[in-house]
Amino acid sequence: MLIDAEQAFAQQSEHTLIERVKSGDQVAYAALYELHVKRVYSLCLRLIADKEHAEDATQEVFVQLWHKIANFDGRSQFTTWLHSVTSNIAISYIRKHKNWLQKVVSFEQSGMDEQSAADCQGLNGLDKLVLRLPERARMVFVLHAIEGYRHEEIASMLDMAVGSSKSQFHRARQLLKEWYENE
Template sequence: MQTTSDDVLIGRIAKGDRLAMQVLFARHHVRVYRFVLRLVRNEATAEDLISEVFLDVWRQAGKFEGRSQVSTWLLSIARFKALSAMRKRTDKELDDETAEAVVDTSDDPEVSLAKKNKSEVLRQCLTALSPEHREIIDLVYYHEKSVEEVAGIVGIPEATVKTRMFYARKKLAEVLKQNGIDRGWP
């Protein structure tokens, strides 16, 4: 069962095969969780959404048409759920008085760079990107999705994916340079 393709697993899940569901979950839950966590930035919410994603897979496996990879389908479901959850958020905004009372205990840039390795700095710099650009970078570089697959997941034309990638990389290069990293990634 471990070597069974995702497409075969989906077919078996559609017929109610619980073992196939367990294998699919074991194979993809970490990747989908990390993707959702990067969007919602809350571990508890991400865990709840992962449960919903795989519950949808269990219920909707028979509707999977195979026009994309199963992993792409999973990320599409996850993205939709994450965006819906973010729209429903009821977090209160800080008022000016409360925001001014918060003490900034963060290190200065030199100390931060001394403490972190380059990959941690890169992850930090990714937060400076817009959500749209961060999402594209995440799907392409962390989830190794093609431009075509990203277009399907996000629901935008491939040309738009390419444009967002261009501007995201440009902005990321600027932010990295501001943080003392100028090319030369070993």
């Protein structure tokens, strides 16, 4: 009961903040940033697997969010909408930062090395393994298993066939299993 009341209060104050942000209040936006920066950064990090790039993408999310927040109509939870905005911006960030050779020859970026992933304090064991996955397998795994998108949605977001999304997910699971069992 107490938890319900706390949640209701938090949602109420978040709703007030969002309304203030919509009217151009930057102080309210700073508060909204503080509320959600960890959530946004962690999702960017899981998708991009590079701390510095994840920080850049997080900044991009909050800059674009300032302009897009008027589109939030309150029909879904703000965090659900924020996750969707963040996922799309992080994916387009990854696309923008691929060099021409990677685009032409379809080179796949490898994930974070084992030591750097292990050094990410605060993440759970699965997240640390996920950061080591190669790019496509990682993005599909994060979007499907962690964020709950369907393969059809992922295929459209990542511009790939539904079958590819499923096979990348299978590949991710195999790699995670192998690494987990050898730990």
